[in-house]
Amino acid sequence: MNNKEILSCRQLSRSFEDGENRVEVLRAVDFALKTEEKVAIVGASGSGKSTLLHLMGGLDSPTEGVVEIAGTDLASLSENRRSELRNQTLGFVYQFHHLLPEFTALENVSLPLLIGRNRSQSLSRTAVEVAAVEILQRVGLGHRLHHKPAALSGGERQRAAVARALIGKPAVLLADEPTGNLDRESAQQVYELMLKLNSEVGTALILVTHDLDLAQQMDRRVVLIDGVLSEA
Ligand SMILES: Nc1ncnc2c1ncn2[C@@H]1O[C@H](COP(=O)(O)OP(=O)(O)O)[C@@H](O)[C@H]1O
Numbered sequence: 058m059n060n061k062e063i064l065s066c067r068q069l070s071r072s073f074e075d076g077e078n079r080v081e082v083l084r085a086v087d088f089a090l091k092t093e094e095k096v097a098i099v100g101a102s103g104s105g106k107s108t109l110l111h112l113m114g115g116l117d118s119p120t121e122g123v124v125e126i127a128g129t130d131l132a133s134l135s136e137n138r139r140s141e142l143r144n145q146t147l148g149f150v151y152q153f154h155h156l157l158p159e160f161t162a163l164e165n166v167s168l169p170l171l172i173g174r175n176r177s178q179s180l181s182r183t184a185v186e187v188a189a190v191e192i193l194q195r196v197g198l199g200h201r202l203h204h205k206p207a208a209l210s211g212g213e214r215q216r217a218a219v220a221r222a223l224i225g226k227p228a229v230l231l232a233d234e235p236t237g238n239l240d241r242e243s244a245q246q247v248y249e250l251m252l253k254l255n256s257e258v259g260t261a262l263i264l265v266t267h268d269l270d271l272a273q274q275m276d277r278r279v280v281l282i283d284g285v286l287s288e289a
């Protein structure tokens with residue numbers, strides 16, 4: 058791990074107006090993630106974990122404060138440049154796999170590179186397919202390339218979602234309770250995969266989890282309590 062910051066939040070606040078009420082979900086959150094670092098975010102349901110991950114990923118904008126990715130303030134970018142930075146730098150895995158049902162595992166995993174290709178035109182279709190097959194093999198789905206999500210088990214779908222998130226070799230993987238819906242054994246496989254790719258690809262990892270054993274395997278743990286973040 059080197060000491061460069063890849064993602065940071067300064068004095069980040071997010072509140073929602075709900076009729077007459079103003080709900081303060083995050084309060085002055087400071088956080089910094091170093092290149093290749095692995096951090097767990099823990100906290101009770103409703104404490105603001107998903108809201109924080111959305112802000113870190115540029116999917117939502119803070120009420121106050123700054124998110125920087127690779128030294129760039131997300132708020133300084135146009136919507137287009139922000140989604141470009143997101144595509145180039147971040148991978149996302151959610152509790153639900155969000156694979157497209159009409160497409161095979163291979164097609165689902167290829168999509169991020171095909172979309173990126175429209176911008177850069179640097180990768181041939183064949184090169185995209187080779188990369189997708191390779192990462193599907195690495196997540197143990199080399200024998201499921203042409204299956205659609207409905208024909209995969211829960212653990213297989215989630216491993217395909219991890220492959221899709223990592224095919225672009227993102228600097229940071231944001232994972233929001235990625236194994237919340239899996240049995241213990243499938244969950245363990247998905248975690249081991251994320252840790253393996255972290256060490257092989259050098260992807261930093263922010264993992265929201267209820268699993269304290271898993272949180273212990275990260276470099277560091279932070280806890281959100283009523284929207285206030287502190288080291289755990
Ligand atoms: N778009 C929204 N509008 C209003 N309230 C929201 C919105 N998104 C989240 N919240 C509220 O913010 C709080 C934290 O939600 P969330 O970040 O999803 O928590 P967690 O992921 O820790 O369970 C909850 O009380 C939730 O109702």
Ligand SMILES: [Mg+2]
Nearest residue numbers: 106107108233
């Ligand atoms: Mg959540």
